[in-house]
Amino acid sequence: MTGAAPHIPVLLDEVIAGLAPRPGETHVDGTFGAGGYSWALVQAGARVYAFDRDPDAIYEGGALEAASNGKLTLHKQPFSHMYDELRRMSALPVDGVVLDIGVSSMQLDRAERGFSFQADGPLDMRMGRAGMSAADFVNEAGEAEIADVLYHLGEERQSRRVARAIVAARPITRTSELAAVVRRALGHREHDKKDPATRTFQAIRIHVNRELEELEDGLAAAEKALAPGGRLAVVSFHSLEDRIVKRFLKERSGAPAGSRHLPELKSRAPSFEAVAKPVRAGEAELARNPRSRSATLRVARRTAASPWAPKGRVS
Numbered sequence: 001m002t003g004a005a006p007h008i009p010v011l012l013d014e015v016i017a018g019l020a021p022r023p024g025e026t027h028v029d030g031t032f033g034a035g036g037y038s039w040a041l042v043q044a045g046a047r048v049y050a051f052d053r054d055p056d057a058i059y060e061g062g063a064l065e066a067a068s069n070g071k072l073t074l075h076k077q078p079f080s081h082m083y084d085e086l087r088r089m090s091a092l093p094v095d096g097v098v099l100d101i102g103v104s105s106m107q108l109d110r111a112e113r114g115f116s117f118q119a120d121g122p123l124d125m126r127m128g129r130a131g132m133s134a135a136d137f138v139n140e141a142g143e144a145e146i147a148d149v150l151y152h153l154g155e156e157r158q159s160r161r162v163a164r165a166i167v168a169a170r171p172i173t174r175t176s177e178l179a180a181v182v183r184r185a186l187g188h189r190e191h192d193k194k195d196p197a198t199r200t201f202q203a204i205r206i207h208v209n210r211e212l213e214e215l216e217d218g219l220a221a222a223e224k225a226l227a228p229g230g231r232l233a234v235v236s237f238h239s240l241e242d243r244i245v246k247r248f249l250k251e252r253s254g255a256p257a258g259s260r261h262l263p264e265l266k267s268r269a270p271s272f273e274a275v276a277k278p279v280r281a282g283e284a285e286l287a288r289n290p291r292s293r294s295a296t297l298r299v300a301r302r303t304a305a306s307p308w309a310p311k312g313r314v315s
């Protein structure tokens with residue numbers, strides 16, 4: 001990276017080792033952020049198509065794009081659209097795809113983006129700055145729907161209690177108001193290790209940005225875009241995401257033991273080679289970057305088999 005990066009890339013060396021870029025290859029960074037991975041790929045001699053649905057990330061990445069001598073182009077699109085976008089640019093197939101799921105430090109640290117319960121801001125949380133905001137959701141959704149979202153996407157065991165408190169406190173327009181409502185509902189003590197609002201904020205963010213659907217569609221799009229021998233690297237930050245990645249790769253690498261889809265899968269040729277063990281941050285990185293604590297990297301190599309039929313959403 002040139003200059004001081006506001007977002008420290010997680011597992012950078014391991015991601016680049018997994019993608020193994022060679023000069024002249026084409027790689028896709030589905031989650032540009034501050035461009036940590038993209039720039040390392042450019043420096044390795046690759047041509048990089050980088051996606052981010054956050055207009056701020058694309059705008060701020062303009063300097064890297066300009067410095068890249070045409071090696072890096074930025075695309076303000078969700079990564080689920082990568083296949084169509086790459087086809088439009090005659091850039092298929094590609095040799096590597098990386099996804100670094102979740103929010104960037106820039107998004108979290110800027111109160112006006114509304115992701116943080118530690119700083120007051122408008123209750124927004126939209127990575128793409130369009131569509132339903134967190135405020136729309138908490139003020140308009142039914143109590144049962146809110147409880148479902150908190151339970152499934154935040155693993156909040158007291159989801160009904162929190163949902164009831166949210167509905168009673170409407171309208172809620174600021175992050176600090178939502179955090180206070182949750183803390184009151186669950187009881188917050190100063191020395192608690194984890195703020196009780198953490199799970200609610202995570203759930204609403206994932207819901208508003210359709211993050212799990214995006215991940216499923218992005219994996220299917222990557223499978224279609226990768227050349228035989230192409231590498232897929234995915235960094236995820238919590239179990240809901242990692243479960244999706246793990247299941248996707250397990251099914252497609254022909255290791256479906258215990259899968260309820262077993263009879264269907266047996267007839268398919270694996271589209272990925274057997275998957276190596278997940279990689280986690282070592283001591284040195286943990287000390288340098290606390291965000292790496294919950295990161296899991298999975299890398300897999302594409303076979304020459306046809307991509308499996310996408311599950312509906314990807315064209």
Ligand SMILES: C[S@@+](CC[C@H](N)C(=O)[O-])C[C@H]1O[C@@H](n2cnc3c(N)ncnc32)[C@H](O)[C@@H]1O
Pocket residue numbers: 007008009010030031032033034035036037038051052053054057077078079080100101102103104105127214215
């Ligand atoms: C964890 S950061 C990536 C950081 C990046 N690897 C770096 O080194 O700076 C995640 C980024 O992905 C973007 N993002 C998340 N989901 C996305 C999606 N479905 N499509 C495109 N971008 C997405 C976010 O806006 C954010 O900028």
